[in-house]
Amino acid sequence: MTATPPKNDRFLRALRREPVDRTPVWLMRQAGRYLPEYRATRAAAGSFLGMAKNPELACEVTLQPLRRFPLDAAILFSDILTVPDAMGLGLYFVEGEGPKFERPVRTHEDIAKLAVPDMDRDLRYVTDAVRTIRRELDNAVPLIGFSGSPWTLACYMIEGGGSENFSKVKALALNDPAAMHKLLDVVSDAVIAYLDAQRQAGAQALQVFDTWGGVLSPSMYREFSLRYLKKIAQALPRGAEKAPLILFGKGNGAYLEELADTGAEGVGIDWTVGLGDAARRTGGKVALQGNLDPVTLYAQPEAIRREVGRALDDYAQGNGGSREGHVFNLGHGMSPDMSPDHVAALVAAVHELSAR
Ligand code: CP3
Numbered sequence: 197m198t199a200t201p202p203k204n205d206r207f208l209r210a211l212r213r214e215p216v217d218r219t220p221v222w223l224m225r226q227a228g229r230y231l232p233e234y235r236a237t238r239a240a241a242g243s244f245l246g247m248a249k250n251p252e253l254a255c256e257v258t259l260q261p262l263r264r265f266p267l268d269a270a271i272l273f274s275d276i277l278t279v280p281d282a283m284g285l286g287l288y289f290v291e292g293e294g295p296k297f298e299r300p301v302r303t304h305e306d307i308a309k310l311a312v313p314d315m316d317r318d319l320r321y322v323t324d325a326v327r328t329i330r331r332e333l334d335n336a337v338p339l340i341g342f343s344g345s346p347w348t349l350a351c352y353m354i355e356g357g358g359s360e361n362f363s364k365v366k367a368l369a370l371n372d373p374a375a376m377h378k379l380l381d382v383v384s385d386a387v388i389a390y391l392d393a394q395r396q397a398g399a400q401a402l403q404v405f406d407t408w409g410g411v412l413s414p415s416m417y418r419e420f421s422l423r424y425l426k427k428i429a430q431a432l433p434r435g436a437e438k439a440p441l442i443l444f445g446k447g448n449g450a451y452l453e454e455l456a457d458t459g460a461e462g463v464g465i466d467w468t469v470g471l472g473d474a475a476r477r478t479g480g481k482v483a484l485q486g487n488l489d490p491v492t493l494y495a496q497p498e499a500i501r502r503e504v505g506r507a508l509d510d511y512a513q514g515n516g517g518s519r520e521g522h523v524f525n526l527g528h529g530m531s532p533d534m535s536p537d538h539v540a541a542l543v544a545a546v547h548e549l550s551a552r
Contacts, residue, residue: 206218222523270340346383471522
């Protein structure tokens with residue numbers, strides 16, 4: 197893919213910590229059930245997976261939020277659990293219960309059987325979606341590809357779905373760290389191949405979602421999550437053709453210095469850490485992405501605008517008075533009952549209050 201910059205390249209410039217006219221903004225889960233047009237496409241597709249596995253429909257829902265709001269990036273519509281699904285675990289969704297696997301990983305034999313999926317065969321629908329979206333976007337804004345982190349994928353693979361306390365995956369890590377590392381090694385190889393396939397198909401930036409890293413103790417976080425985030429950051433192709441990498445982690449506030457040293461270009465943070473503190477602690481080594489509490493979207497537009505201003509100014513204070521190197525986002529994903537009008541207010545506030 198040739199590296200013609202998108203017409204709106206604020207997001208890519210901010211990830212390089214270059215000057216921009218306004219702080220770029222996109223929102224985790226910007227495509228989703230809070231949009232009536234998403235619900236209509238999903239109903240027509242019959243299911244979430246039917247939609248995600250159809251490149252034309254995945255493209256349609258990726259573009260829906262961009263038609264409504266002047267967002268500065270698109271994110272591929274897919275799911276982090278496509279990778280374990282392609283590894284043979286059998287992903288399905290139960291209405292109201294979230295994702296589940298037919299064949300969770302439980303034994304040494306289960307781990308020994310895991311292999312890196314064939315990207316061209318087993319995950320072709322994802323790279324086809326990336327190509328379709330790039331064509332339809334026509335370089336208006338950059339497209340973000342993504343993957344789950346090895347630890348977060350391991351949580352779902354071993355628990356067999358969502359979990360309250362992660363007892364199975366933590367017990368395996370504690371009882372049999374060698375087996376856990378064997379699993380994380382093959383999953384991280386799959387993540388690297390998956391992200392690179394998305395980049396080659398046209399994704400212009402990559403994000404890793406470490407949704408469950410924050411449930412670990414510090415020593416376990418370093419051993420079972422951070423180590424593999426670093427492996428990914430080091431293994432992905434570097435140089436001029438490289439798509440910048442953002443490491444997002446819920447509850448990663450204690451590890452910002454270490455995340456800034458992984459080699460990633462950006463670190464995504466949740467709302468429990470101040471952007472100013474985060475900027476001071478990372479000292480300009482990475483761009484920072486975040487971090488408005490998503491629940492702010494339930495407040496009135498005036499309150500949303502005030503909190504956006506506070507976040508923008510907090511970042512600048514910690515960043516030597518400059519707004520550069522900040523990508524505005526929520527601290528975690530949006531919820532289905534949020535108001536599109538409030539999203540419009542948020543996006544407008546970011547652009548207006550950050551105009552240079
Ligand atoms: O940000 C975006 O708009 C891109 C699309 C995206 C989805 N999932 C679509 C989706 C992304 C980036 C994800 C990542 C993902 N999936 C994560 C990590 C992100 C984070 O928030 O930290 C996780 C943990 C998953 C696993 C998963 N998939 C869950 C927990 C659910 C929710 C189940 C439910 O019933 O709400 C999904 C399904 C899913 N993935 C939906 C969407 C829009 C909802 C599906 C629907 O019912 O339409």
